[in-house]
Amino acid sequence: MIFEILAIGLIVSAVLALFLDEIVYSVAALSGVFVFTAIIYLLNGAIFAAIFQFVVGIGTLAVLFLSGEMLGEKPSRKFSPLRTAGLIGAGFLLSLPAIFLSVSTPSPVGSGVALSDALWNLRGVDVLLQGLLILTIALGIIIVLYERRKK
Amino acid sequence: MDFVILSLVMLAIGIYGLLTNRQLLKVFISLELIATAATIDFVMLASTMGLGMGEALLILAFSVDTAISAVILALLVIVSKRYGTSDLSKIIEQMRQKEETEVDEQ
Numbered sequence: 001m002i003f004e005i006l007a008i009g010l011i012v013s014a015v016l017a018l019f020l021d022e023i024v025y026s027v028a029a030l031s032g033v034f035v036f037t038a039i040i041y042l043l044n045g046a047i048f049a050a051i052f053q054f055v056v057g058i059g060t061l062a063v064l065f066l067s068g069e070m071l072g073e074k075p076s077r078k079f080s081p082l083r084t085a086g087l088i089g090a091g092f093l094l095s096l097p098a099i100f101l102s103v104s105t106p107s108p109v110g111s112g113v114a115l116s117d118a119l120w121n122l123r124g125v126d127v128l129l130q131g132l133l134i135l136t137i138a139l140g141i142i143i144v145l146y147e148r149r150k151k
Numbered sequence: 152m153d154f155v156i157l158s159l160v161m162l163a164i165g166i167y168g169l170l171t172n173r174q175l176l177k178v179f180i181s182l183e184l185i186a187t188a189a190t191i192d193f194v195m196l197a198s199t200m201g202l203g204m205g206e207a208l209l210i211l212a213f214s215v216d217t218a219i220s221a222v223i224l225a226l227l228v229i230v231s232k233r234y235g236t237s238d239l240s241k242i243i244e245q246m247r248q249k250e251e252t253e254v255d256e257q
Contacts, residue, residue, distance in 0.1 A: 010157070011157075011160060011161070011164070014161055014164050014165075014184050015164060017180050018164065018168040018177060018180060018181060018184070019168075023174070023176050023177075026176075026177065027180075030180055030183065033183075033184065033187060034187075037190075037191060040154075040195075041194055041195075041198075044194075044198050046194050046195075046197075046198040046205075049190075049198075049206050052209060052213050053190070056217055059217065060217070063220075064176070064224075067224055067227070067228060070228070070231075071175070071176060071228065071237045073174075073236070073237060094160055094164065095160065097156050097160060098153055098154075098156045098157035098160055101153060101156050102153040102156070103153060103155050114203045115203035115206050115207060117203060118203035118204040118207035119203075119207045121207075122204070122207050122208070125207070125208075125210070125211050129210075129211065129214050132214055132215060132218050133218070136218040136221055139222050140225060143225050143229065
């Protein structure tokens with residue numbers, strides 16, 4: 001029952017995040033998406049995934065709140081409770097297929113690999129992540145320098 | 152309760168938002184929803200099958216997602232500052248006008 005409630009919350013938050021006019025309310029709804037996703041992971045036993053989702057979500061939300069305040073334009077129409085209720089209803093309807101339908105998923109093959117073993121086997125990923133970080137920093141520097149040169 | 156269908160619904164909502172929204176920040180939120188849909192599918196299948204590899208690879212997926220978000224947000228701020236708006240249709244209109252004036256000058 002708890003998973004069904006979380007699924008409804010997740011889809012309703014996603015719909016509200018996309019279709020609310022005020023950008024700050026959209027970001028608040030997006031925080032609901034991250035929190036519900038983290039709880040789903042946690043209840044399914046993927047504790048590390050839940051922690052990562054939560055931490056990354058908080059970072060993204062902080063940046064989005066700031067940029068939403070900086071860049072967000074005033075919405076053309078005012079906040080309407082009726083429209084919000086309609087969006088919540090639409091989200092509820094959209095979550096029904098996930099609750100009542102099911103597809104066949106492959107059954108577990110072998111005994112599986114523990115997370116610690118998987119992390120050890122994939123230790124090359126660390127190098128990849130460092131490369132990605134350096135690439136992102138380089139891109140950021142290029143963008144900043146390009147803008148300064150333009151000015 | 153099926154997480155594959157849940158992630159598919161999330162993916163559909165994200166793609167719909169990506170195609171219909173005009174605000175740049177809403178487009179970014181749509182991309183976040185698409186990324187979340189992908190990670191839900193990834194983690195839930197891995198954890199139901201008892202594969203730790205899924206969670207380990209999720210670290211890579213999150214890092215890539217965060218790096219992409221940072222670059223997209225940087226570009227978004229630059230575009231918004233340059234054109235004075237975060238509305239996609241207005242930005243495209245201004246770009247066309249700029250191109251037309253450049254062609255006329257030539």
